[in-house]
Amino acid sequence: MPPVRELDLLHKVAVISGASRGIGRAIAYHLASRGCSILGTCSGHAGVDALSTGLSEEVSRRVFAATARERPESLQIKGLVADIFSDDCASVIADELSNAFNGRVDIFVNSACDPMPGVIGAMGPDEVRHSLLGNIQTPVMIVEELVRRRLFQPDSRIIYVSSIRSRQPWSDQLMYAAGKSAGESLCRTWAQAFGGKDDRYAFMAGTTANAVTAGLTETEAVVNCGPEAVQRFQDEFFPSQSIPRFGQPEDVADVVGLLCGHDARWITGCVVSASGGGIKIG
Numbered sequence: 023m024p025p026v027r028e029l030d031l032l033h034k035v036a037v038i039s040g041a042s043r044g045i046g047r048a049i050a051y052h053l054a055s056r057g058c059s060i061l062g063t064c065s066g067h068a069g070v071d072a073l074s075t076g077l078s079e080e081v082s083r084r085v086f087a088a089t090a091r092e093r094p095e096s097l098q099i100k101g102l103v104a105d106i107f108s109d110d111c112a113s114v115i116a117d118e119l120s121n122a123f124n125g126r127v128d129i130f131v132n133s134a135c136d137p138m139p140g141v142i143g144a145m146g147p148d149e150v151r152h153s154l155l156g157n158i159q160t161p162v163m164i165v166e167e168l169v170r171r172r173l174f175q176p177d178s179r180i181i182y183v184s185s186i187r188s189r190q191p192w193s194d195q196l197m198y199a200a201g202k203s204a205g206e207s208l209c210r211t212w213a214q215a216f217g218g219k220d221d222r223y224a225f226m227a228g229t230t231a232n233a234v235t236a237g238l239t240e241t242e243a244v245v246n247c248g249p250e251a252v253q254r255f256q257d258e259f260f261p262s263q264s265i266p267r268f269g270q271p272e273d274v275a276d277v278v279g280l281l282c283g284h285d286a287r288w289i290t291g292c293v294v295s296a297s298g299g300g301i302k303i304g
C-alpha cells in the first residue's frame with residue numbers, strides 16, 4: 023500500500039521534463055499524490071499517452087480510489103511533446119501553461135537530459151553541441167521563458183536532476199558530467215536571483231533552486247546499457263554507497279518531493295545527494 027500523503031500541493035502546478043518514464047515519472051507520481059497538477063514533457067506521442075492516460079489513471083486508482091478519497095477536480099495530469107533538442111521547447115511548455123494550467127507554474131523539475139556520455143578522444147563538435155543543448159541550454163531557456171512570462175509564482179521550486187557522475191569522474195562520460203556540474207551551478211545562481219533580493223524577480227520571491235544528484239538508479243536508461251555495463255556500474259558505485267543497492271526511481275523522487283514542500287523553504291542553492299550515500303556532500 024503506497025503512503026497516504028497530505029494534499030499539501032493542491033492547486034499548484036509542476037512542470038517536469040522527461041516525465042513519461044524513469045525518475046521523471048516517479049517525481050510526477052509523487053507530486054500528483056500530493057494534489058499537484060502535472061505538465062510532464064517527453065519526446066513522443068507514446069510518452070504523452072503514458073502521462074495523460076497511464077499516469078493519470080494510476081493516480082486515480084492508487085492514490086485516491088484505494089484510499090476512498092475523491093480525486094480533486096483541480097488535479098490535472100497532462101503529457102506534452104517538448105523535445106529538449108528543439109528550438110521551441112521552452113515556448114511550447116510556456117504556451118501550454120498559459121492555455122491549460124491558468125498561466126502558472128510553482129515547481130519546475132529538469133529531469134530530461136542528453137545521456138550522450140562523451141568519450142575523451144572520440145567526440146566531434148556536433149556531439150559536444152548536442153550535449154550542451156540538452157543539458158544546459160534548454161534548461162536555461164525554459165527557466166528564462168517562465169521568468170519572462172512571469173509564470174513562476176512566489177515560493178516556487180526549481181530542481182535540476184544532476185548525477186553523482188559530476189563528482190565521480192570517468193573518462194568515458196566527459197560531457198554528461200560537465201552538463202550535470204553546470205546544472206548544479208545554474209541552481210546556485212537561480213537561488214541567488216529568485217529568493218527576493220532582486221526587484222526584477224520580486225514576483226517570484228521566496229523561490230528556491232536546488233540540484234538533486236542522483237546515484238545509480240534502476241531505470242531503462244541504465245538497464246538498456248546491457249548486463250556487462252550494469253555490472254560495471256554496480257562494481258564502481260556500490261562500494262562507496264552506505265546503502266549498497268540499486269536506487270529505485272521512487273528513492274530519488276521522494277527526495278525531490280521533500281524539496282518541493284513548504285518545509286524546505288529555507289533550503290536553496292544546494293546540491294542534495296540522493297544516492298544512498300554514494301556521494302557525501304556537506
Ligand SMILES: NC(=O)c1ccc[n+]([C@@H]2O[C@H](COP(=O)([O-])OP(=O)(O)OC[C@H]3O[C@@H](n4cnc5c(N)ncnc54)[C@H](OP(=O)(O)O)[C@@H]3O)[C@@H](O)[C@H]2O)c1
Pocket residue numbers: 039040041042043044045046047063064065066068069104105106107132133134135183184185186235236237238239240241242243244
Ligand atoms: N538512472 C540513473 O542511474 C541516473 C543516475 C543519475 C542521474 N540520473 C538522471 O536522472 C534523469 C532521468 O534519468 P532516467 O534514468 O530516469 O532516464 P529514462 O528512464 O531514460 O527516462 C528519460 C525520460 O526523458 C524523456 N526524454 C528523452 N529524450 C527526450 C527529449 N529529447 N526531449 C524530452 N524528453 C526526453 C523520456 O521521454 P520519452 O518516453 O518520450 O522518450 C523519458 O520520459 C536524467 O537527468 C539522468 O541524468 C539518472
